[in-house]
Amino acid sequence: MRKVLILICLLISATNIVNAANWVEITYKAYIDLNSYKREGRYTSAWFKSLNRGDWELIKGKKVWYNISLFKADCTSKTIQILSTADYDLNGKLIDSIDSDIGSRFFQVAPDTVGEIRYNALCN
Secondary structure, three states: OOOHHHHHHHHHHHHHHHHHOEEEEOOOOOOHHHHHEEEEEEEEEEEEEEEEEOOOOEHHHHHHOOEEEEEEEEEEEEEEEEEEEEEOOOOOEEEEEEEEHHHOOOOOOOOOOOHHHHHHHHOO
């Protein structure tokens, strides 16, 4: 019985590890979570993390340490949208978040921008 309980605990732990984020740097202090990457026809999506380089404004009186945003790209029309975004402080506590309202439309990808880097990470 004890061996069965240990086996069940190990299986549950292994399942949680598989769902962990796999952040890969795509440019200086900007990352994509490869485990969140999804492709559905001409659309792709993934979570991105950006670290504060020291020039971000305070949000709600707190310094933002990093931002995590869910982006969706239309790989045929070279457009991108933000589905969700969240800002975190130095302790990893949520400062502010915004969902789907900001991502109600796609935007054209401007050349030589962070948006283009994210688009290329999603579509290439």
